[in-house]
Amino acid sequence: MRVLVVNAGSSSLRLRLLDPEDVVLAEEHLERWDPADEEAITTIVNRFPRPDAVGHRVVHGGERFTRPTPLNEEVEDGIAELSRLAPLHQPRALAAIRGVSAVLPDVPAVACFDTVFHTTLPTAAATYALPAEWRERWGLRKFGFHGLSHAYAVRRTAALLGHTDTGFRVVSCHLGAGASLCAAIDGRSVDTTMGFTPLEGLVMATRSGSVDPGLVLWLITGAGLSPADVSEGLEQRSGLAGLSGQSGDMRHVLAARQEGKKEAVIAFDVYLHRLVREIAAMTASMGGVDALVFTGGVGEHSPVVRAEVASRLGYLGVAVDPGKNSATVGVDAVIGVEKSSVRTVVVRAREDLEIARQTRVLIADQAERDPG
Numbered sequence: 001m002r003v004l005v006v007n008a009g010s011s012s013l014r015l016r017l018l019d020p021e022d023v024v025l026a027e028e029h030l031e032r033w034d035p036a037d038e039e040a041i042t043t044i045v046n047r048f049p050r051p052d053a054v055g056h057r058v059v060h061g062g063e064r065f066t067r068p069t070p071l072n073e074e075v076e077d078g079i080a081e082l083s084r085l086a087p088l089h090q091p092r093a094l095a096a097i098r099g100v101s102a103v104l105p106d107v108p109a110v111a112c113f114d115t116v117f118h119t120t121l122p123t124a125a126a127t128y129a130l131p132a133e134w135r136e137r138w139g140l141r142k143f144g145f146h147g148l149s150h151a152y153a154v155r156r157t158a159a160l161l162g163h164t165d166t167g168f169r170v171v172s173c174h175l176g177a178g179a180s181l182c183a184a185i186d187g188r189s190v191d192t193t194m195g196f197t198p199l200e201g202l203v204m205a206t207r208s209g210s211v212d213p214g215l216v217l218w219l220i221t222g223a224g225l226s227p228a229d230v231s232e233g234l235e236q237r238s239g240l241a242g243l244s245g246q247s248g249d250m251r252h253v254l255a256a257r258q259e260g261k262k263e264a265v266i267a268f269d270v271y272l273h274r275l276v277r278e279i280a281a282m283t284a285s286m287g288g289v290d291a292l293v294f295t296g297g298v299g300e301h302s303p304v305v306r307a308e309v310a311s312r313l314g315y316l317g318v319a320v321d322p323g324k325n326s327a328t329v330g331v332d333a334v335i336g337v338e339k340s341s342v343r344t345v346v347v348r349a350r351e352d353l354e355i356a357r358q359t360r361v362l363i364a365d366q367a368e369r370d371p372g
Contacts, residue, residue: 004051008096035095055359059089061113117147144192176296177205183282191285205248208238243267317341
């Protein structure tokens with residue numbers, strides 16, 4: 001089954017056609033994509049070989065979508081209703097869904113949700129200590145995100161290490177412009193750092209990560225900022241960008257840190273402090289850890305970040321081989337010291353492979369139930 005994977009980001013659009021063996025037959029990546037530009041999708045899809053199925057990444061499934069779901073008008077309406085929870089991503093995903101379906105109306109399409117992987121969170125991990133009437137009325141809970149990336153990274157880690165025993169505990173570190181951690185036991189998410197929205201958790205490129213809710217309330221009631229001002233500041237001008245005073249790009253922060261610039265030094269230290277602390281919290285949720293995996297742009301391409309994390313988590317049994325760590329660029333690799341109790345690996349982020357897998361499984365299941 002050839003699957004066209006469609007990944008609409010907050011500003012970009014990536015389309016990748018995979019053959020039955022997951023070989024890339026064609027791909028296109030638009031760094032800046034205007035959802036109103038219907039011709040862009042039409043041109044790309046018509047240039048690709050015809051797929052047998054289409055898999056779409058959708059950031060938020062809410063409480064309604066808890067598994068990969070065949071797309072139809074009712075499902076599209078449900079995705080649109082969740083735009084209030086993911087206003088940057090949901091409308092763009094919907095535009096991509098409708099754009100591709102206009103070109104391929106007879107090709108089955110599947111929505112694969114980032115939140116689905118975290119539907120296995122235990123109640124204690126998913127529940128906020130808020131008034132019951134709030135939680136019940138508005139569905140307030142920890143949803144978690146980056147689920148497609150975490151699902152692939154966890155499964156790929158087990159394969160790299162040849163792990164088939166039960167009870168395999170992995171901390172997955174998806175570190176990119178957006179960043180989150182996931183604790184997984186036997187491939188099932190049991191804890192994660194992002195919450196009701198993708199703003200909770202780690203320090204990110206431009207997002208603050210977790211801050212005191214009282215501070216947010218004070219900015220509105222005490223400092224006189226509007227909710228829109230606070231939202232924009234937390235989402236777009238915080239994180240590494242807010243700390244360094246220049247860029248949210250880790251490469252720029254590391255270069256400035258190397259030059260001894262104070263703001264960059266502080267930015268990196270804050271980023272690392274939060275990252276190490278939350279990795280340790282993930283291990284506590286599982287009662288230990290067997291493997292640590294780095295993925296995402298920073299996770300894959302920053303030996304400095306990986307080495308600094310390992311040096312601070314030595315007490316847990318994490319240790320990386322300096323040579324392997326420095327040599328690993330763009331490939332899946334084991335970088336941990338051979339005899340360390342926690343195995344450390346780097347995995348390329350391949351959400352497309354997870355989306356294709358989920359799409360094939362769903363369509364095969366449907367065919368089995370309805371062979372006609």
